[in-house]
Amino acid sequence: MTQPTVEQPVEALPPSLPPQLSPRAIARARRRQAAGRAWREYRRSWEGMIGLGILVVFVAVAVFVPLFIPASELDVTKATGTPFSPPSAEFPLGTDESGRSVLALTLWGARVSLLVGFLATVISVGIGSVVGIVAGHFGRWTDSALMRVTDWFLVIPFLPLAIVLATVLGPSLANIAFVIGITSWPGTARIVRAQALAVTSRPYIERARALGAGDWHLISRHILPNVVPLIFANTVLIVAVAILSETTLAFLGLGDPLRVSWGSMLDAAFTHGAASIGAWWYLVPPGVCILLVVLAFTMVGQALEAVLNPRLRGR
Amino acid sequence: MALLEVRELTVSYPSRAGAVPAVRGVDLTLDAGGTLGLAGESGCGKSTMAAAVLRLLPQGTRTSGSVLLEGEDVLTMRPGRLRAVRWTEAAIVFQGAMHALNPVRRVGDQIAEAIRLHDKVTDRQAATRVGELLEQVGLPARRAPSYPHELSGGQRQRVMIAMALACSPRLLIADEPTTALDVMVQAQVLTLLEELRRELGLALLLITHDLSVLAANCERIAVMYAGRIVEQGPAARVFEAPAHPYTKALAEAFPTIGDRASRRNPHGLGGDPPDPRELPGGCEFHPRCAVSIAACPTLDVELWPAGDGRRAACVHVRDGNLDLVRQATPVPVGEDAPAQREMAP
Amino acid sequence: MATAASRSFTLTIGQRRLGAKLIGAVLSLAFVLVFNFFLFRVLPGDPAKNLTRNRLVPAEQVQVLRESFGLDKPLPQQFATYVRDTLSGDLGISYKFRRPVSEVIAERIWPTVLLLGLSTLLSTAIGLWVGIRGAWQRGSVFDRLSLGASLALYAMPEFWLGILLLIAFGVGVGSFPGMFPTGGMSSPDTDMTSWAGVVDVARHLFLPCLTLTLAYIAEYALVMRSSLLDELGEEYLTTARAKGLRDALVLRRHAVPNALLPTTTLIFLNLGFVVSGAITIETVYSWPGLGLLSYEALRTPDYPLLEGVFLLFSAAVILANVLADLLYAYLDPRVRAG
Numbered sequence: 001m002t003q004p005t006v007e008q009p010v011e012a013l014p015p016s017l018p019p020q021l022s023p024r025a026i027a028r029a030r031r032r033q034a035a036g037r038a039w040r041e042y043r044r045s046w047e048g049m050i051g052l053g054i055l056v057v058f059v060a061v062a063v064f065v066p067l068f069i070p071a072s073e074l075d076v077t078k079a080t081g082t083p084f085s086p087p088s089a090e091f092p093l094g095t096d097e098s099g100r101s102v103l104a105l106t107l108w109g110a111r112v113s114l115l116v117g118f119l120a121t122v123i124s125v126g127i128g129s130v131v132g133i134v135a136g137h138f139g140r141w142t143d144s145a146l147m148r149v150t151d152w153f154l155v156i157p158f159l160p161l162a163i164v165l166a167t168v169l170g171p172s173l174a175n176i177a178f179v180i181g182i183t184s185w186p187g188t189a190r191i192v193r194a195q196a197l198a199v200t201s202r203p204y205i206e207r208a209r210a211l212g213a214g215d216w217h218l219i220s221r222h223i224l225p226n227v228v229p230l231i232f233a234n235t236v237l238i239v240a241v242a243i244l245s246e247t248t249l250a251f252l253g254l255g256d257p258l259r260v261s262w263g264s265m266l267d268a269a270f271t272h273g274a275a276s277i278g279a280w281w282y283l284v285p286p287g288v289c290i291l292l293v294v295l296a297f298t299m300v301g302q303a304l305e306a307v308l309n310p311r312l313r314g315r
Numbered sequence: 316m317a318l319l320e321v322r323e324l325t326v327s328y329p330s331r332a333g334a335v336p337a338v339r340g341v342d343l344t345l346d347a348g349g350t351l352g353l354a355g356e357s358g359c360g361k362s363t364m365a366a367a368v369l370r371l372l373p374q375g376t377r378t379s380g381s382v383l384l385e386g387e388d389v390l391t392m393r394p395g396r397l398r399a400v401r402w403t404e405a406a407i408v409f410q411g412a413m414h415a416l417n418p419v420r421r422v423g424d425q426i427a428e429a430i431r432l433h434d435k436v437t438d439r440q441a442a443t444r445v446g447e448l449l450e451q452v453g454l455p456a457r458r459a460p461s462y463p464h465e466l467s468g469g470q471r472q473r474v475m476i477a478m479a480l481a482c483s484p485r486l487l488i489a490d491e492p493t494t495a496l497d498v499m500v501q502a503q504v505l506t507l508l509e510e511l512r513r514e515l516g517l518a519l520l521l522i523t524h525d526l527s528v529l530a531a532n533c534e535r536i537a538v539m540y541a542g543r544i545v546e547q548g549p550a551a552r553v554f555e556a557p558a559h560p561y562t563k564a565l566a567e568a569f570p571t572i573g574d575r576a577s578r579r580n581p582h583g584l585g586g587d588p589p590d591p592r593e594l595p596g597g598c599e600f601h602p603r604c605a606v607s608i609a610a611c612p613t614l615d616v617e618l619w620p621a622g623d624g625r626r627a628a629c630v631h632v633r634d635g636n637l638d639l640v641r642q643a644t645p646v647p648v649g650e651d652a653p654a655q656r657e658m659a660p
Numbered sequence: 661m662a663t664a665a666s667r668s669f670t671l672t673i674g675q676r677r678l679g680a681k682l683i684g685a686v687l688s689l690a691f692v693l694v695f696n697f698f699l700f701r702v703l704p705g706d707p708a709k710n711l712t713r714n715r716l717v718p719a720e721q722v723q724v725l726r727e728s729f730g731l732d733k734p735l736p737q738q739f740a741t742y743v744r745d746t747l748s749g750d751l752g753i754s755y756k757f758r759r760p761v762s763e764v765i766a767e768r769i770w771p772t773v774l775l776l777g778l779s780t781l782l783s784t785a786i787g788l789w790v791g792i793r794g795a796w797q798r799g800s801v802f803d804r805l806s807l808g809a810s811l812a813l814y815a816m817p818e819f820w821l822g823i824l825l826l827i828a829f830g831v832g833v834g835s836f837p838g839m840f841p842t843g844g845m846s847s848p849d850t851d852m853t854s855w856a857g858v859v860d861v862a863r864h865l866f867l868p869c870l871t872l873t874l875a876y877i878a879e880y881a882l883v884m885r886s887s888l889l890d891e892l893g894e895e896y897l898t899t900a901r902a903k904g905l906r907d908a909l910v911l912r913r914h915a916v917p918n919a920l921l922p923t924t925t926l927i928f929l930n931l932g933f934v935v936s937g938a939i940t941i942e943t944v945y946s947w948p949g950l951g952l953l954s955y956e957a958l959r960t961p962d963y964p965l966l967e968g969v970f971l972l973f974s975a976a977v978i979l980a981n982v983l984a985d986l987l988y989a990y991l992d993p994r995v996r997a998g
Contacts, residue, residue, distance in 0.1 A: 159936035294815035
């Protein structure tokens with residue numbers, strides 16, 4: 001990465017005055033530099049890199065699977081294998097209760113599991129960030145009210161709430177994502193609020209206000225840049241939780257009945273007695289995929305946190 | 316035999332980039348009942364020195380050299396002996412007693428713990444002793460059941476001192492004992508330390524960045540920079556007529572009470588302390604030195620005699636050009652004198 | 661209660677804070693009631709139609725349903741009735757079991773308490789120990805192994821682990837026979853109060869308890885390790901060492917007790933996942949508790965039952981959080997004083 005020639009590296013001693021650039025250009029250049037530094041720091045963590053690698057593989061599979069496994073393999077009416085047959089040359093991971101290839105199901109299942117996970121995360125982080133920033137910046141009554149709501153969601157146990165919501169709303173991809181998002185935003189909200197509070201109370205905010213800065217300006221120019229890295233690291237961890245949640249809800253039968261996801265595979269396997277038959281080939285692959293994906297997100301998330309908070313490095 | 320004798324002590328911390336030296340070849344002596352002040356900016360290695368005396372460094376640090384406490388080398392003692400020696404021969408008072416005391420245990424219990432570790436006493440005897448110690452530092456004995464957060468900063472510091480005296484050590488190391496306190500309380504704590512020293516015949520190793528405090532309270536001063544001693548000698552001489560440019564800058568950074576001119580125009584020291592991972596070559600001070608010459612970046616400095624019992628690690632001392640140092644005007648620094656900035660705890 | 665030196669009635673800051681927390685808990689519970697009510701009765705579309713979504717039900721039955729739920733009355737009246745009924749223990753009639761919901765719940769509560777109680781106890785004890793040892797010997801083989809295992813356990817769905825264990829030890833793999841029953845709480849025709857009956861229940865309890873314990877251990881170990889690592893950087897530990905305290909005692913007497921405080925808070929904040937675990941594991945093992953009941957309810961879907969179970973779970977967790985606050989205030993003198 002080439003250094004912008006006008007910018008002095010922050011570490012140089014002694015500091016010299018940078019030539020006159022517009023403040024926005026300076027800020028942008030500095031941000032780019034910070035991002036580059038962060039990436040280099042991230043690269044140092046082998047867990048972070050492995051996690052990232054795993055994620056890239058899974059996302060690639062999810063995106064490109066229609067190219068090498070046709071959707072027709074998921075059609076129950078077109079299944080050709082004997083139900084519940086163990087792995088063979090024709091079906092590397094065996095077959096399900098309808099004779100479909102478990103391998104096809106697993107790879108296609110990735111699409112739904114990951115999609116719902118991402119969608120739910122977007123909703124969750126979106127709501128959480130907005131609530132957190134508004135509560136942290138405006139303070140007092142707004143803060144108290146929003147925190148009361150946040151605390152309620154935090155206290156209420158996730159699965160009973162999700163079950164109740166999902167049952168009422170009905171099983172569909174969007175609904176599940178919505179339910180997961182709506183039940184998990186408080187975590188983000190709290191973190192964001194803490195940061196927004198800290199930033200809002202800094203002296204330069206007061207000075208900016210004295211100069212006539214409105215709330216929107218303060219939020220977008222000062223609070224947001226300070227909050228975004230935090231949100232980013234937190235988001236990664238939330239995706240992991242969202243995918244686990246989708247799996248659980250699908251396992252309980254609340255997933256979209258028209259789509260295959262890793263959770264719905266486990267549900268189908270279990271309710272059709274795969275456990276008593278000992279059809280491990282049907283049960284193991286979806287679980288392993290979930291395990292790998294969640295682990296990968298967790299590793300990436302921890303590596304990100306270490307980059308952003310040097311205190312945590314070496315844990 | 317000196318009470319404390321440090322010989323060529325080197326301490327390095329492990330890091331991804333290799334060992335980072337915090338203390339590089341330091342020699343110190345302190346006799347029984349004497350006082351030695353150790354001065355320097357943050358990060359110069361003085362707190363590391365303090366911890367090294369009782370071998371309290373974190374895991375992974377590498378040390379070489381020797382630290383002789385009453386003739387025994389602390390660095391090579393067996394763990395059992397080390398634990399017995401700790402607190403009974405030398406005790407340490409840390410800065411910022413808010414965090415140096417366990418926040419969820421009563422202060423009386425924490426002092427009693429120190430007593431019980433080294434002496435078989437009953438609860439009653441321990442409690443009595445705790446009361447005595449508290450009185451000795453000017454706190455009422457009924458403060459023993461308090462928690463640290465219930466005490467003021469100055470009171471907590473006194474508790475730390477009382478705790479340090481619990482096993483009647485011969486050496487008291489005070490690591491920045493006054494940094495987090497306001498000026499009135501600072502004076503009280505320093506007076507207390509001096510009284511205790513006289514009453515109990517303690518040797519005192521006082522560590523701080525505030526040179527004027529050392530000048531008033533210690534017989535001898537050693538100034539550290541980048542892990543090395545750059546000047547040492549009798550306190551008054553070192554403070555009034557420093558031989559090393561760094562000492563001079565330090566001395567001038569603090570306004571003198573009563574001297575209006577110095578108050579309105581404190582001289583600072585430009586630049587920052589060097590990063591221990593990337594030390595400048597030769598004399599480490601040369602990038603910030605007002606009187607550095609061409610030879611400084613490559614010179615091997617050692618402590619050369621500077622007259623009046625002082626030694627300083629500066630080429631001008633070696634060459635006998637002390638006047639150069641005395642007349643040096645400090646590097647202009649702009650509105651914020653960095654030396655004052657780094658004073659804030 | 662508290663009295664001041666004078667005859668006026670004053671509360672300490674600590675008691676005021678506790679009062680605020682209690683009020684908060686009551687408010688949360690109240691909101692659960694409101695939430696329940698609105699969710700099932702005020703959704704777009706006809707609630708009665710929603711209830712019968714998955715089944716073929718003649719129109720008159722739908723109307724009967726509507727009346728039995730009081731859906732033909734004005735909203736505020738419905739709400740008042742609902743609150744009054746709930747507070748007096750009437751949680752409606754279960755659609756699936758055709759019995760009062762409160763009765764159905766009461767029958768299923770003890771198996772869940774048994775399963776959750778035992779699992780939580782075991783996993784707390786073991787998990788905390790693992791976390792402490794891992795933090796104290798950070799970077800050692802034990803630490804790395806336990807960290808890896810904890811992360812893996814944390815990353816997998818607990819019911820998946822349950823199914824695998826069920827296959828391995830219940831059904832048997834290949835020629836290796838299953839050692840434990842594959843479901844239920846007891847074999848038929850066993851008298852649960854006899855000694856043989858107790859053993860029987862224990863055999864049925866083993867696998868679900870093992871699964872939950874493993875799932876929870878990961879969480880507790882990770883939290884404890886993290887809290888202790890934070891604590892180990894504190895200065896007062898150096899003071900303790902300087903006084904001549906052995907490292908093991910520094911850990912036991914100073915670091916761990918202090919690290920347990922934030923750990924306790926974090927654990928209670930995560931109680932929700934204890935409940936979630938119960939639901940899925942009871943489903944896998946057909947353990948006749950509230951979790952299995954939830955599963956049966958959602959499959960039907962039996963709304964009154966779902967509401968009732970949701971209310972109960974929420975109340976339990978809210979109560980647990982209040983207890984946690986009390987406990988924390990008791991343990992931490994800084995909080996006690998206010």
